[in-house]
Structure formats: C-alpha cells, structure tokens
Amino acid sequence: MSQTTTDDVLAPLRRVFANDAAKVAVMYIAIWVVFYAFGNHLGYGNSGMLSLVRRVTFLAAVYGIVVLALNIQWGYAGLFNIGVAGFMAVGAYTVAMLSSPPAGSPPGLGLPLPIGVLGGILAATLVGLVAALPALRLKADYLAIVTVAISEIIRITYNSPAFSDVTGGARGFGNLPTSPVETLLLQDPTSPASEATSLGETVFSFAAEYGISQFAVVNTLYTVGVLLVLLVVYLLLERAGKSPYGRVLKAIREDETAAQSLGKDTQNFKVRAFALGCGLMGLAGIVWFAMGPRASVTPQTFRPNITFYIFIALIIGGAGSNTGSVLGGALFASLLFEAPPMIRSIIQETFQVSANPGNLIEALIPIASGNLAPLGGFLLNNIDSLRFIGMGILLVVLIQRKPDGLLGARKETAAGVPLTADTRPDTGRADADAAAVDGGETDE
Amino acid sequence: MDANATIERGVGFARSSTGASIVTAFGAVLFLDLVAKLAGVSLGPLETPWFGIWFGGDIAVGQFAGFIWDGIVIGVVIGLASIGLSLTYSILNFANFAHGDYVTAGAFSGWAVTYVIAGIGGLLAITESAVNAVTGLGTYRLEDADLVRLVLLQTAPLEAGANMWLSPAAIVIGLVAAAGMTIVLSLILDRLVYRPMRDADGISLLIASIGVAFAVRYLVALVFGANRRIVTSSEKLPSANLGGVIVDAHEVTLVVVAAILMFGLHVLLQRTKLGKAMRAMADNRSLAQVTGIPTERVIKSTWIIGAGLTGAAGFLLVLSQGGLGFQTGWLLLLLIFAAVIMGGIGSIYGAIAGGLVIGLASRVSLVWLQGDLASFARPTAFALMILVLLFRPSGIFGGVKTA
C-alpha cells in the first residue's frame, strides 16, 4: 500500500477508527453520552441516571450477543433462521428448570448455575441440530418458514397448560435462578434486600458513598458481566469467522455448488454453524431473560416479534460482520428501543403536551382549525406503535438502499492471517502480521 | 466426518420410503383409533414401561361432526387467504410475510364500512337520511350515530347490530369494501416496496415483506387501537342444530361466499388469457417476458386477485369468529403458509385444498388433543407443514401447477 506524506497526519486517527474495538468503544460511549443527556434533561439523580444508563447498556449487550449468534448463521453461512425466539426460549427455560430452587413453583432441580447454563446452551444446540438436520437441505425461504414454525411450536409447548407443572404454563416460569452477582454479594441471593456477604459489604458501602443503592449495584455488576459475555462471544466468533471455517461458510453463502465442487462438505458446515448459532442464542436467552434485571421467562416474551427485532439489528449492523453485529445490536437497542420513550418524556415535559385524544380521528380533526397539539399528544401516547411502524419502514429502506447494512461490511475477509497486498512472500509481510486485527494472532 | 456420515444416513433414512411409510402407518393407527372412538370401542390400557396407552375410547359422533364443520369453516377461510399468497409466491418469487397483515387490513377496513352502515341502521336508513338531509324534511339520522366510534369499530356489537340477519346489505358491502381496500393497499405497497426490487432475490424480498408486515400491523393498531374486540352481533342470528352440530348463518354465508369466489376465480383463470399468462410467469419469468407477456400487468393482476381474495377472507374470518384485533391476520399467517406449502406453491386448487386440510387437521386433531392438550392443535398443523416440506416439497398434490 502506498503512503503519501499528506496522509501521515491523519493516519494514526484513521488507524484507530479502522480498529474494531475502537468502533465499538466509540459507539458505546456515544450511547452513554446521549442517554446521560436524556437523563440530565429529565433531572435524574445519580441513581436514576445509573439505572438508565445501565438499562440501555444491558439491552445493547444482550442484543449484541444474540445478533452475533444470528450473524454466524445468516451473515456467514446464509442460513435464514427466523426461529431465534424459540432457541432463546429453550436456553432460558432449560436453565430455569435445571437451576431454580426446588422449593419454588414451578420447581427447578436446584443444580448449580454453571451446570444449568451449560445445559441451557446444550439444549438449544440440540434443538437446533434436530431442526437443522433435515431443514438445512431446504431452500432458504422454506428454511425460514420451518424455523419460525418450530419457534412457535416451542413457544406453544411452553405455554401449554399440559406441562404447566414443569414450565409454569401461560404465566411463565416464575421461579428463576439467582444470578452469580447475587450469589456473590448477598447472603440470601433470592431476596434483593437481604444482608450482604462480606464481599458485598465492601462493594455496597463503596457504592453507598455515591448514593447508589444495593439493588442498583447488583444490577450494574450483572450488566458488566453481560458485557464480558458479549466480549467472549465476540472473540469466539471473530476467531471462528476469521479462519478456514468462516471462509467455507462464506463460500456456502455465496454459492453452495461452488463450495461443494471444491470438496467442501457443505451440509456438514451448515449444520455446525446452525448448531453453534443456536447454542449462542440459548446463551443469549439465559443472560437476558433467565436472570438479572430483566429476569422474566414467559411464553409471551418469545413471540416471533423479538426474532424480527434481532434481524433488524443485524441488518443495521451489516450481516457478515461481527463488529457490525455488535454495533447494530447496540444501535437498535438504544435508538430504536430505549430512546423513543425517553424522547416522549422529554417532549412532553418541554412542550407541556397534555392533550390526549382517544383516537386518531379525534386527533386529526382539530388540525383543520390549526391545532396540532391533539395530534402531537396522540402520537406521543402511541409511540410504541409508531416505533414499530418506523422499524418496518426502516427495514424496507435498508434492504432496498443499503442491503450491506449501515455500519458493517459484509465483505470482511475470512482467514486466520491478514490477506492484504503486502502479505506477498517478497514484501514486508512481518509488519502486516504484527498488526493483525484478529485476536487469533495473539496466542503465538 | 464420521458424524457427517451418520447425519447422511439419518437423513437418507427419513427421506427414503421407510420414513414415509412410518408416517403412513401413524396415520393409519390414528384413523383406526378414530373409528374405534366413534364406535365407542375401547382397548387398553396397553402397558409400556412409562405409561399406559389407551386405544379407542368414546367420542360423540355429533362432537366429531362439530370438529369437521369447524374445520371446514376455518379451512375455507385459510384456503381463500392462501390463494393470494400462493400466487405471489410463485409469480413474484418470494414468501410474503406481510400476507397475514393484508388479512387484518381487509378485516378492519371491511368491518369499518359494515359498522357504519349497520350502525346508522342499514342502507334504507342511510338513503332516508340522505333524502331528508337534501329535502330538509324528517330526521337526519346521521347525526345521532357516533360515526367516529363506528368507523373505529369501538361501538358495542349489540348497539351496532352488524349481522347477516339484521343488516345483510351492510355485510355484503363490507365484504366488497374489504376486498377493494386490500387491493388498493397491495398495489400501493407493490409500487413503493416490491416494484423497485423486482430483480432482488427471494430473501431480500422476504425481509422487505417483514418490514411491510410491521408497518401495516402497527398502522392498524395506531388507527383502530390495540385492543381485541367483538364486532358481530348475535341478536336474532339464525342458527340450526344439525345432529349436534350448531351451524349459524354467518358460517353458512362464509362457506357459500367463499365457494362463489373460488368458482369465479376458476372461471377467470380458465377462460381468460390472464390465467395462461400467470401460469407462464410462474414457470419462468424471464422466458415469459421474452415471449412478450406483459409481466408488469400480470403482476398487477396477481396482486389484485390475490389481495382481493385475501381481504375477503379477512372479512369472512371475522364474520365467523365474531372478533378481531390488529394481530388477527399475523396469527393466521403460519397456517396460511402451511396451506400454500401443502398445496404446492403456485397451485390455486392446491392452496384451496391445502387450506381445507390445515383447517380440518387443526380441528380434528382435537379428537386426540383433549383438555390441556387442546393448545397443540396449531402445532399439529405446523408439524404437518414441516413434514410436507421435508418429504414432498412440491406439495401433497404432486406440485400440479395452476391449471
């Protein structure tokens, strides 16, 4: 690559932004700043602010995990799985069944949490395998229909009164395991107000100096844990993607016949990618729903809608790029999910909107006399519907105008070593290797 | 590699005739069991290490006939709605995930019209009011009706009085309006969303249709509200008890109207050039284009026919079930897909038959899925669909093209 002197000034800056870690860091910091500004505007105190930022971070992180899992299936291997909700459900329900206290209702087996988590991931993987073996031979759109049907079958099964002794039926699994943070910090992990352990004592008293409650500390630390899980999943998939394995998946996505004609057992690769993705979806379901601040395992949670949110997030980030997946998940969770209610509060506060017409027609009629307030009030009150309409339109626009995503590049190279022009045998290859972007180079 | 060989063998087994014969055998056992149940013969329990299996049992013939009738009613609606999906699937080459929301849009728009007409007091009352308004004589009944609440389907069903006995004209006009509005919606969406993507691959179109589905569904929620409501009035609605099966006028209307629509479609496609052009396009779009078939016009006709029937299906669904909500069509979508796949994509008769099979399967399965297991009726239909996709992706009727 040629380097002209004029570039030199900006080169370090550009190099930072070429770095994926920097992109993600900048995105998260930007989200924090925006939500800090929101909170500030609404006059949140320390602990309100912390909980706001914590909430958006948590959602960004769990979306990141599940979008990454979908990316290995769809972004890399081109497997159009729209049963994500079902696989998350299997993960969340399984961990609840395995690790919840036997005393509660519905009773769990009370196994240690690591075993439960492993079981949840394995169960999701297994269900994925059972679904994948026959279904992966189908055309992409058939696979889509089959996977969404499977996810509905899973949801209806958990919902059914027939198994409510084990699953909790329509009311959901009300007896969830405690998170590792609770176990570490609280003497009685099942009660958020319980006495602290000695470790908890130190942490809580430190936090108390800033006016942060015990409850907020537990949730915040759990969120940090989720960020760590995101990091691990990201590194794992970065390695899987930037390897001969990822290369074959990409080839399958592009042209399966070509991959087969180069001796690749494409079915085998597809099954493994599908199973890996499903297992990670199970993990996402666990950290998202089975414990922590949003713990709630009910059949309604796992409707197909959530699958489509995840797809929108992946398409925003750019299918095929792991970094894009993390960015897309964060962007979706913050701007499309958490921001609209904040913006509503801010607008309502700033403009003193109090009009509250019962329906769209009543909101529209006053426009004739130049009064926009009722319409404004109506739209603000229905911001949930508006948000979904907006998501739909966004999806259409993205797929029409920017099918490669807003942020990521579908075209990241898939190899265990950099594939730039200066990796030619007769040029300075050592330099390029030293600046390798993937984590895989570090363990040499 | 070993694992893969196992996989290969497993799939090979499932796909071979052995797999199919297991399915057949299972069907046969269920059939015998059904016969035994109807005859009131019961064997068992046959002990297995885990639980006892009862063969046969007791089920009233009337109850069974009720399942069949319910299955036909829902099956006809699904069949009607699946024609449109099947047509767009084969001619535009993508699985339209917004199709269920077209059903919803048809249902709401049609019932809004029905509600206004019925709520004012029927066509006669409207004419009367119009005459009175013009001449200035007599009462002007439009003024006492709360039009806003009627249009938004918020009036109580008894007050609005929308049913086939009290206001047949309102129902018929509503049906036509449902078809018409859905056609308009589909053409607008085609212009905005799908037409700019004519050359895109099936998956991109599918994703776009998911976006459309969201937008339409929540637009309906925004306008009409997110609550589910009952709209048909059961006041004085004729119904008959035929050997234990309760059949009401709405269900009969549904079946008759659907049959007329299906027959009309049959004539349309058999007797006109359009039918031939549509078949040609379903086979091979670029070839059809080369041979001078005006593809854009055929696509437009496809949307018109498909959406019209879909809107009508939405309207009729509400007529038979009584209620609707903004998720009504979305919840039906997978069953519609099941019907289309069963019948073979692109086959209109297949879609109709597939709808009936799915409708019947989802109700007749209740013979076995009693009590707490009743919620597995839908999964049964989905499972049937998955089996068809795996063993006969061209549909159970052999993938006969629209003919």
Next chain:
Amino acid sequence: MSEDDAPSVADADIPDDVDVPEDVEPETMDSDVEESAKTVPRSVPLRVEGLRKEFGGITAVDGATFAVEEGSLTGLIGPNGAGKSTTFNCITGVHEADAGDVYFRGEEISGEQPHDIVERGLVRTFQIARQLGEMTVLENVMLAPGGQQGESITRSVLPGTRGRVVAQERELREKAWETLEFFELDHLATEYAGNLSGGQRKLLELARALMTDPSVLLLDEPFAGVNPTLEEKLLDRIHDLREQGLTFLLVEHDMDLIMQNCEHVIVMHQGRVLDEGPPERIKNNEEVIEAYLGGEV
C-alpha cells in the same frame, strides 16, 4: 493391464471393472485405434457408461459412454447444447444422472456427493465461472485446498490449537500468492472476485481447482475470454502438469486448440458420443463436420 499407478488402484479388488473398457471400447473404434490401445495399454481413471440425463422433456445426455486415459489431455467437443456441460455435472455429482454409471479409478462414483468426488481427486471447473463474488481473489484461492486444520470450529477457536491453524494459514497464503502470480492474478489478489472480468474469473476458477490438488481435472471451456498470451502459458502449464501425472478432460470450442493439444478427442452430439479418436481422424470424420455445420446453423 498397467500397474504403474499401483498405489491408487492397489486395492482395486474389482479387476473386471477395469477390464471392461478394453474389451468393449475397441469394438466401437477403428481398427488402427484398437491397435494403439492394445499396444500402449494405459489405465483409465475416468469411465462413463450409458450416462443419461433429462430436463423436463429435453434429453441433455443420452447414453454417453467414454473413457479418459491416465495422464492424457483428452478433448471433449461438440456443438452448443450437445450435452458436454451436463455430462460434467453428472460426473461430478452436481446433477444426479437418470441412468448410467461413472467409474473413477475402478470404483463406481455415481450418486456420490460432489465433495466426496473432489476428495477422490476428480475436480472440475464450470463453464460459467462460479466466482465467490464477495470474497477476495486471495480468499477464493485459499478456500480450495482440502485438509485445512482450521475448517474445524474448535481448532480455529481454542487457544491451544489456533496457533497451528494460523501457521497453516500462513503457508497456505504463501502458496496462494504463488498460484496467483502464475495465473497473473496477483495484482488483483485483494480485489473482490465479483469485480473481475470474465477472463479473469475463468483464470481464478482454474487456479482454485488446481489448489485442491486433483489427479483428474475436468475443464469446461477454461480459456473463454482469456487473452491469447496467457492462454499459451496456461496450455504450457497444463502440459507440465500432465507430465507430472495429471489427467485432463477439456471442453473447448476452439478446434485448432483441441487438435493441436489433445491426443484424444471425444465428439458429442445430441447427448451421445458421435465419435472418438486421435485428432487427425476426428478432423476428417464427415459425420463430425456435418454435426458441427448442422449445429452451427
């Protein structure tokens, strides 16, 4: 029969299979060919018998029977639509033949998966190049070789084994660069394959096929759109590889090229083998000329 390729047919427990072509085929040939076939017996890595493939109403391949000799450069010619590409597709498992058998090194491979056939060493290129457009040229080439450690997820991911994967990747990259240099694609290495010209795509396809380390290569019009100097060079390379023991079956419409380079030519017409033999003879066969003229109209 010859045992010079003993390692690969060492446990070919079906000698009669290998005998068949020598018994059957000479009968269909002219006597002088029969002579040469008898005097210089060579083993037959690829044999096709009674291959048949229909698409709807069209019979694309209609009972094609032929054999390809070890180390040969055999030409497969025929007018457009003769069924050459379809024959390739049936041999390599891309399509399932309706009838007929394919033998590779004495073993029947009909109905096998494409990847299994490649693993046996029988590799093909496509007439319409199947470049993987959103992968770079270098990725395309690095995709091909078999036995890559990193094709296992666990080995690619786990800290203990990742090092080995990366080391293998580095070797592979080196080999890939060499291959690209040979095919004069090195300046395009970081370009996305979707941006290549038609000729460049065909070169990439050939380069990729060679990276799989085949013993028999089926090339479907590999020179279409390739510039003449490079075409010369590729032919030289093919001859080199042949000397190293590779076998080639080449579909090509350029008669001069076929006649000058191939030692054996198979002519297909309407799904059948019309004639086969050395170029001089094919050149003068009235029927072949007829078929070509008829086909060309």
